[in-house]
Amino acid sequence: MTERGPEPTDDSTTSGEGESADGRALYVFAVCGSPVPEAVLGLSGVTGGGPLRQVHFGELTALVQSVRAADFTDEVWEARLSDRAELEQYARAHHLVVSAAAASCPTVPLPLATLYHDEGRARHALLAETERFRTALERTAGRSEWGVKVYAAELPAPAADTAPRSAPATGGRARPAPGAGLAYLERKRGAQAQRERRQEDSLRLAESVDAAFHGVATAGRRLRPHAPELGGDCRVQVLNATYLVEESRAAEFGRLVRALRETTGARIEVSGPWVPYSFVGEV
Known part of the structure; x- marks a missing residue:
């Protein structure tokens, strides 16, 4: 048995050593x-x-x-x-x-x-x-921990990415329609630009929402966002964080959540209040 304490000490032992007489x-x-x-x-x-x-x-x-x-x-x-x-x-x-x-x-x-x-x-x-x-x-x-997960507003599915269309030609062979290759490349560039804009928008949303919560909380920690495939959830998570909030400001925290949902259009999920596990190891 290994001692699992707050910090390693000289008393720590390894498996099987130091057990009390009664096990x-x-x-x-x-x-x-x-x-x-x-x-x-x-x-x-x-x-x-x-x-x-x-x-x-x-x-x-x-x-x-x-x-x-x-x-x-x-x-x-x-x-x-x-x-x-x-x-x-x-x-x-x-x-x-x-x-x-x-x-x-x-x-x-x-x-x-x-x-x-x-x-x-x-x-x-x-x-x-x-x-x-x-x-x-x-x-x-006098403070509690609140978990916050923010998902970007759902957008319409992008148009299907199709290859250049071909026009029928004599001899049983197809030839590209005039301008088809250029149009295909333009669609590819447009899709890439759209993905980049969505990424930038997600980063801005995460920063603005996190800053708003920090205005109410006494401390906060940003965690790694969950990948969309986890649990079959296809939503894009832009912020996964936890905040330490004065119990006297819990109602204000709740009002802020509702306001951010309205102003950003993002889906914001909140859990808590919890015992502040995430904030006792930072001292």
Whole structure:
């Protein structure tokens, strides 16, 4: 089993080494700025784990669960990554705990399957990251994450690209109609110019929409746009981003989305609010 903590430490070990005597490991869901309410501790956590509990380090609190170390060896986890249903089960359990904690106190979510061999090593590693956690708590306090995907307005399908037409000729052979070759080249040039204009328009749309969202958000991150063929979606995605927004400005953020849909004609899909996973690792 490999420890998967916020940062590598001298306590990190490799598969099979350092397990506790009873074969247990410590799963860490999040770091909180205050003690976690009992209602959160009553959640079930990940499959096969013990009761949720708190581990205090300095002024901060880690929300943890004792799990079977054998369930999280590198080999087992690699196999789990290829089992979509099982992986989703763990991801949902992790997210449920983190979301409940974030709804009740300042919270820094940790990545899925953050593990330590025992409580002592967990406390030591987390304590070394205290300053980073404090900064992340300050950065995300009272703020939520919103995902935004922007698709270009649908345009009419381009005309079919046909080869030069031929005219019948004597002797059973066809000859090109007068000017057919030139017309064909002109159509090819026109199609290329149209593709270039669409690309330029998409870039301008992405920049303008992103700038508008940054006017409301306190921070933002642009992600790689999804290719049109993914999931059979043929729409052209021009922006895939996530924004950190003050909870007091959530309604303003929603109004901006509606305004941009009207003014740009683009399809804008929004998801959230989420626990700000994307913004806790930048500090």
